[in-house]
Amino acid sequence: MTETVLRSSAEKRRFTIDMRALSPFIALVALIIAGALINPDFLTASNLLNVVTRSAFIAIIAVGATFVIAGGGLDLSVGSMAALTAGVMILTLNNLGGGDVGTLALGMLAAIALSAACGLANGLIVTFGRIEPFIVTLGTMGIYRSLVIWLAAGGTITMRNFELRELYRPVYFDSILGVPIPIIAFLVVAAIGALILYRTSFGRHVVALGSNEDVARYSGVPIWRVRTLTYIIQGICVGIAVLVYVPRLGSATPTTGLLWELQAITAVVIGGTALKGGIGRIWGTVVGAVILELVANIMVLSNFVSEFLVGAVQGAIIIIAMLVQRSVHRGR
Amino acid sequence: MKATVLKIAVAAGLMAGVATGAMAQQKNVTIGVSIPAATHGWTGGVVYHAQETAKQLEKGYPGLKVIVKTSPDGASQANALDDLTSQKVDALVVLPFNSDELTNPVREIKKRGTLITVVDRGLKDPSIQDIYVAGNNPEFGRVAGKYFVDNLKQGNVVVFRGIPTVIDEERVTNFEKALEGSGVKVIDKQYANWNRDDAFKVMQDFLSKHPKIDAVWASDDDMALGIMEAIRQAKREDIKFVLGGAGMKDMVKKVMDGDKMIPADVSYPPSMIATAMGVTAAHFYTNAPMRGTYVLNAQLITKDNAKEHYFPNSPF
Numbered sequence: 001m002t003e004t005v006l007r008s009s010a011e012k013r014r015f016t017i018d019m020r021a022l023s024p025f026i027a028l029v030a031l032i033i034a035g036a037l038i039n040p041d042f043l044t045a046s047n048l049l050n051v052v053t054r055s056a057f058i059a060i061i062a063v064g065a066t067f068v069i070a071g072g073g074l075d076l077s078v079g080s081m082a083a084l085t086a087g088v089m090i091l092t093l094n095n096l097g098g099g100d101v102g103t104l105a106l107g108m109l110a111a112i113a114l115s116a117a118c119g120l121a122n123g124l125i126v127t128f129g130r131i132e133p134f135i136v137t138l139g140t141m142g143i144y145r146s147l148v149i150w151l152a153a154g155g156t157i158t159m160r161n162f163e164l165r166e167l168y169r170p171v172y173f174d175s176i177l178g179v180p181i182p183i184i185a186f187l188v189v190a191a192i193g194a195l196i197l198y199r200t201s202f203g204r205h206v207v208a209l210g211s212n213e214d215v216a217r218y219s220g221v222p223i224w225r226v227r228t229l230t231y232i233i234q235g236i237c238v239g240i241a242v243l244v245y246v247p248r249l250g251s252a253t254p255t256t257g258l259l260w261e262l263q264a265i266t267a268v269v270i271g272g273t274a275l276k277g278g279i280g281r282i283w284g285t286v287v288g289a290v291i292l293e294l295v296a297n298i299m300v301l302s303n304f305v306s307e308f309l310v311g312a313v314q315g316a317i318i319i320i321a322m323l324v325q326r327s328v329h330r331g332r
Numbered sequence: 333m334k335a336t337v338l339k340i341a342v343a344a345g346l347m348a349g350v351a352t353g354a355m356a357q358q359k360n361v362t363i364g365v366s367i368p369a370a371t372h373g374w375t376g377g378v379v380y381h382a383q384e385t386a387k388q389l390e391k392g393y394p395g396l397k398v399i400v401k402t403s404p405d406g407a408s409q410a411n412a413l414d415d416l417t418s419q420k421v422d423a424l425v426v427l428p429f430n431s432d433e434l435t436n437p438v439r440e441i442k443k444r445g446t447l448i449t450v451v452d453r454g455l456k457d458p459s460i461q462d463i464y465v466a467g468n469n470p471e472f473g474r475v476a477g478k479y480f481v482d483n484l485k486q487g488n489v490v491v492f493r494g495i496p497t498v499i500d501e502e503r504v505t506n507f508e509k510a511l512e513g514s515g516v517k518v519i520d521k522q523y524a525n526w527n528r529d530d531a532f533k534v535m536q537d538f539l540s541k542h543p544k545i546d547a548v549w550a551s552d553d554d555m556a557l558g559i560m561e562a563i564r565q566a567k568r569e570d571i572k573f574v575l576g577g578a579g580m581k582d583m584v585k586k587v588m589d590g591d592k593m594i595p596a597d598v599s600y601p602p603s604m605i606a607t608a609m610g611v612t613a614a615h616f617y618t619n620a621p622m623r624g625t626y627v628l629n630a631q632l633i634t635k636d637n638a639k640e641h642y643f644p645n646s647p648f
Contacts, residue, residue, distance in 0.1 A: 047540040054533055154370020154379060155647025173565055249561055253373065255527050300522055300537035307493065307521050
């Protein structure tokens with residue numbers, strides 16, 4: 001589709017934007033080729049499905065982070081929020097005690113309600129407290145994390161009802177028409193996110209707010225409401241990610257979701273969203289999350305990277321991937 | 333139910349206590365206990381055992397007061413130590429967050445003539461401590477390695493490492509040393525940060541990479557649980573067992589129930605804080621010498637002795 005656009009000089013500006021949106025996909029393809037060269041097992045369907053399924057939590061959370069960051073904000077509390085939500089959800093399920101679908105639905109509802117409330121709290125403090133989101137969410141990061149440690153008494157919160165565990169387990173491990181459910185979940189979340197960000201006035205308000213708050217205010221954008229809503233969307237996304245996370249291991253520990261906030265932010269930036277706000281790319285974000293997980297996977301599958309150097313090589317690959325992206329649209 | 337070592341220490345203390353009964357009743361002793369807050373499973377166990385032991389010791393020794401303080405990080409532990417000394421403690425039992433930050437604060441307390449018991453992580457200057465109680469990390473690796481040599485005899489093993497630390501290094505080197513000359517071969521090693529989710533991911537990748545794995549050394553119970561889930565998903569039949577470590581109650585329960593995949597576990601008991609408190613209290617109430625270094629064995633937990641290691645009420 002880009003070839004024809006390339007030849008029409010009148011459309012040149014448009015073309016650069018397209019390339020930018022496309023570059024995460026190019027990095028993804030390059031990584032897949034590299035992975036296949038390093039270890040033939042990399043390209044097996046089961047390995048690729050494992051990796052993409054694993055990236056679901058970060059991808060779903062990162063869709064929410066795209067809204068927050070595109071709107072000029074930042075949320076560092078998502079990892080702790082995920083741990084707290086998972087902990088409360090499991091405790092709710094344990095207290096209800098049943099092994100039926102109704103119990104599960106109530107637990108899920110509790111999870112979404114709590115994560116949305118956590119997001120609302122972040123949003124209200126940022127907007128009405130007029131405090132830098134970095135500080136606000138750093139604070140709530142500590143609060144949510146401590147709450148889950150307190151609930152677990154430092155130990156583990158585990159789903160106690162065996163029947164319920166078996167009923168819920170397929171949500172992470174089963175497939176519909178060969179596609180694992182977590183992948184379907186993040187595609188649906190991304191599609192809805194893209195619809196909201198690109199096709200609604202709210203989405204345009206978010207981007208306007210992120211590119212220039214003053215201009216947005218004078219243009220009549222309801223700044224406070226839009227900003228708070230981005231944090232609520234982030235909260236709901238965390239809740240959805242937890243719904244897919246809990247069936248995997250059926251437990252939450254004080255280390256659940258550790259550093260997820262950094263992974264989510266990295267996925268967003270790899271995907272082409274500007275960290276300073278004003279540009280949001282949902283599909284790029286999803287690809288970014290997959291790239292992060294792929295890099296980790298390639299590291300384990302490779303035979304020549306010592307386990308001591310995995311972190312260094314991972315960091316280098318991410319930086320190189322970004323450089324490749326840059327050169328792709330600078331070269332034109 | 334307490335760890336055997338503690339039982340002996342307390343029993344020795346009580347016996348001597350009976351002998352010097354009249355004297356003991358007039359004594360007023362305060363022991364301060366400073367430990368990390370429950371930020372992960374193992375320290376959660378430490379907090380639980382410290383609180384339980386405090387109650388038991390106060391019951392067993394008349395006139396004894398035990399104050400347990402938990403701190404979320406090294407700096408606040410230094411502050412907590414200040415608070416404890418202002419309450420005039422006769423002895424301090426401390427499980428330091430890290431050696432560097434806490435050596436000096438503990439030295440200051442020592443200068444007031446307080447008896448110092450250090451647990452698990454040593455201080456920079458070992459001359460500060462009167463009593464030192466620690467788990468045995470090299471032994472932890474050796475016991476695990478020996479289990480593979482004895483039970484697997486030969487085959488391919490994948491190894492999960494924790495967080496890059498001295499503890500992890502000592503465990504893994506000694507594990508590999510124990511395997512030397514046997515038919516058991518380590519075909520892959522990877523860090524999974526003593527974290528369930530990370531272990532799940534790494535195991536999925538190991539399963540894609542290696543067509544035949546005979547057994548897994550998880551080296552930690554949290555990681556073992558993530559590994560089990562990955563094996564179950566892949567429906568692989570080649571893996572004979574997974575050996576964890578630490579003695580988490582869920583895993584000890586599996587050993588007790590005769591789970592085929594979890595035939596054993598290696599202990600690194602958080603209840604070592606209880607041993608330290610028992611020895612410290614005995615120092616004041618008995619005439620037996622207590623100063624010294626106590627290295628707890630890393631025990632192999634099997635179906636036969638699992639009951640001694642099972643604490644259903646502990647969070648860990």
